[in-house]
Amino acid sequence: MPVTDPTWIFFTVLAIILFAPMLLERLHIPSIVGMIFAGILIGPHGFGVLERDGSFELFGKVGLYYIMFLASLEMDLQNVQRIKGRAAVLGLLGFVIPMTVGYAANSWLLGFGTAAALLMAAMYASHTLITYPIVLRYGLSRLDSVSIAVGGTIVADTLTLLVLAVVGGTFKEQATGLYWLWLVLKVVILGLIIIYTFPPLGRWFFRRYDEMAVQYVFVLVLVFLGAGLMELVGMEGILGAFLVGLVLNRLIPPNSPLMSHIEFVGNALFIPYFLIGVGMIINLHALVSHDGALVLAGVMALIGLASKWLAALATQKLFGMSANERNLMFGLTGARAAATLAVVLVGYRIILPDGTHLLGDDVLNGAMTLILTTCVISSVVTERTARKLAIKRRSEAVHEAADPSTPDRILIALSNPDTMVSLVNLSLMLRTPHTAAPITALHVVLEDDPDARQTGLELLQQATRMAAAANVRIQTYSRWSVNVVSGISHTIKENAVSDLVIGLHRKARLTESFYGKLSTDLLAAVERQIMIYRATIPLNTVRHLRVLLPRKVEFEPGFAHAMHRLELLAGQISCAVDVYSGKETLAALKAYWQGKAATLTACYREYVSWTDFLPLAHDSRPDDLIVFVCARRGTLSHHSYMDRLSDQIERYFSARSILLLYPAQPAAEALSTSTIRSGVPLKVR
Secondary structure, eight states, rough: OOOOOHHHHHHHHHHHHHHHHHHHTTOOOOOHHHHHHHHHHHOOOOOOSOOOHHHHHHHHHHHEEEEEEEHSSSSSSHHHHHHHHHHHHHHHHHHHHHHHHHHHHHOOOOOOHHHHHHHHHHHHOOOOOOTTTHHHHHHHSSSSHHHHHHHHHHHHHHHHHHHHHHHHHHHHHTSSHHHHHHHHHHHHHHHHHHHHHHHHHHHHHHOOOHHHHHHHHHHHHHHHHHHHHHHHHOHHHHHHHHHHHHGGGGOOOSSSSHHHHHHHHIIIHHHHHHHHHHHHOHHHHHHSTTTTTTHHHHHHHHHHHHHHHHHHHHHHHHHHHHHHHHHHHHHHOOOOOOHHHHHHHHHHHBBBBBBBBBBBBHHHHHHHHHHHHHEEEEEEEHEEEEEEEHHHHHHHHHHHHHHHSSSSOOOEEEHHHHHHHHHHHHHHHEEEEEESSEEEEEEETTTTTTTTHHHHHHHHHHHHHHHTTOOOEEEEEEEEESHHHHHHHHHHHHTTTTTEEEEEOOOOTTSSSSSSSHHHHHHHOOEEEEEEEEEESGGOOOOEEEOOOOOOGGGTTTHHHHHHHHHHHHHHOOEEEEEEEEEEHHHHEEEEHHHTTTTTTOOEOOOOOOTOOOOHHHHTTEEEEEEEEEETTTTTOOOOOGGGHHHHHHHTTTSSEEEEEEEOOGGGGGGOOHHHHHHHOOOOO
């Protein structure tokens, strides 16, 4: 003791990561708390099994950056635009209240000087998203309260680190007015460089390299480049990691295989390593062996918890939020680790003229107690609140899924290896989150072409691997049939499919039609929603969604379902949305999206000229996805100009990604003439 062999060090850490959650689950204790306590027990201040060597410094910093990166990467940017004011309020309250109360208590109650009192107050004001993995585990990362807490974290921590830079800089010889101006200028310039260079670089890379391992390493390179540059200019790397997550947010959709890989590696290795390392710093023996240290630690923990609770409570009252939302905000913003460690270590390293530390051993041990206490309480609060919210959301989802008239099952018809990846990615983006229904993939083998069966099986295996990488279950069928349309149609009926996704026909001869015989026959034979997709760029690099709706489409029975799918797609790729249609149709869509998709913001443009797409083509760019909501013949929203739609697309959008969406048209739900004349859209669910 201590163990020094790298093999046994890594084995010990992996054993803790494996068994600690299993043991604590029976005691109803959050696994995060178990990691910290395990670090205390095996660390140099416990039984001395392991020293806090370079591996814990390395993996601990990686885990910390991972937490901040995941927090910003999981944010719904469209939702952030809506709640950014509340996030700023929580962040400011979470900084001002602890700083004010903390400085007063440190000066008057504990008797510290100005500089020491400010640094200790900064420890109370900062917080770390230690409990964010709990939110991820329950699938609650896109709740308003979570986004508010994440946004408030970056506000509070940025202000805290500025206080640290100011107080720490006053003890440097070069600390002049120009020093502070230069520090702010460097941070602003670096932020602008990350914001304006990383997204184009990411789009360029993702369009040229689709291997998952290569994409994952590329993302980590950007994260640590941003964190390293932020440390280089004099700030903490967590700000750089958070900022990189924000700028890459649109390029890594939540349901994508890349996101699943990022979350898996972080939650399985790097974040637990960081938590164990935090526990190894805590010295409980020193806390009880020094006179007054226990009182100091108690005051620090009390102020730290109470001030964050007051900030969450004030935010709840100001914006009329629920008690569960308040508790979740408190649980996420109550824990201390990264910034608190940075503050106390800077204060400990500053030597005063009399040879003493600005923040002595008692404050250092008190900070460790603050970290331990806040992490434990925040983990318990977050775990209990997240469990309640998850049960509530799942019960609501089960209630909605119980309606047999609204199935939620997507079928992908695969035949071309060149389009397989794009079709599977589109289906993952269109899939309703947390639904129990799997995606279905089908390859039809014609009876006169048995040699194609092996090719189809390979396509289905690749689709299965892609879906599994995104943690999505997929059912595959290799079906014999006399024709493709019959095979697809029977599979749709047998599996209660709600949406069919196929690739756009690629013309081999000039005499062939734009849609191809398969698409034309499917539109006549299948009543369910059909989406015909052609990708010229990866879906995650799309920056603009342009949706064209025919007039009167709001009267179609499949209107609500089609708009729900487009809302899911826009939310996954987090891009700008422009909708073009007539005035009445735009009003109906706006009313539906505002009622069902409150987080989706779109620009509604009156546009009725489907006979000439030149103005729209002039505004479109190569990274746009053009969505044409079409109509079958004989339906309410079908107009004569749709017969020339293929010519318009070939003329103006031959180099653009396009999606042709045909809403479901059940024969039993045909509209009566009186409904049409009333001018009132059908009720949508």
